[in-house]
Amino acid sequence: MAAPSVDLCDESRGLSAQAYDSIRELLHSVSGIKLGSGKQELVKSRVGRRLRALGVASFDEYVARLGHDREELGRMVDVLTTNKTFFFREPAHFDFIVDHGLPAWRRAGKRLRAWSAGCSTGEEPYSLCMVLAEKLGDFEAWDARILATDISPRVLDTARAGAYPKATLEGVSPAQRARFFEATDQGARVRPELRARVQFAQLNLLGHWPMRGPFDVIFCRNVMIYFDEPTRVRLVSRFRELLAPGGWLLIGHSESLGASPTGFRSVKPSTYARVD
């Protein structure tokens, strides 16, 4: 008779306070993400999956492994990221693009460089792309490029595939669905023409940025909310360096750069323009 299988990693064995603190510190030092206190259940459930995948018996052993396994450290960061997003999230920004961005970029010679920093599964850059294709009329004639980056390879796989289940397509109008998506068994997939307009790449916002810019607009929405203040300040100053003069930085509506952020003018809530 076959021996009953033993779950080597029974999560009820628990997460020691020391292992929890080490995981929080590692996550913060690699990604800037500040995991609040009281997130033990989240760590147990998400990181616990990594323990099971590796056959590691305890969180303490797992933490010891993180000390010499950079690849696994990346995977741990990946599972601890929060990736919530949806099409046309915070629609005021897309209205702003239509009312202010498009006229400015048209005057500048039909050229646009946009960056979705922390793009998650791709709904944000594809929403921007749909707006451009709908409102420009002559999108084909534009030199428009959208760079979309995230630290998590897992979400980038979904973003590149551009296939979404029905339930996530709520914000997409029937006309947009017909024009920009092809139906699949589970939902719909972004058409190749639109996918080709977005370049996805893995990038840690805390690390080296290989791109030179300048960008006309940077979306960094609902990302810095997970960072501490010094990290946010550093990041905003790096965004400024990569923005064209007058270029816009769009952040989440529950985020703020404060009343008078250095080098930026507040245009409206969560919308900032670079000033020199």
Ligand SMILES: C[S@@+](CC[C@H](N)C(=O)[O-])C[C@H]1O[C@@H](n2cnc3c(N)ncnc32)[C@H](O)[C@@H]1O
């Ligand atoms: C909540 S989602 C926001 C998605 C989209 N911008 C939106 O507003 O709907 C935050 C994303 O930021 C990414 N992220 C967190 N820390 C990061 C870092 N250090 N570098 C790059 N991306 C990061 C996460 O992986 C996650 O996909």
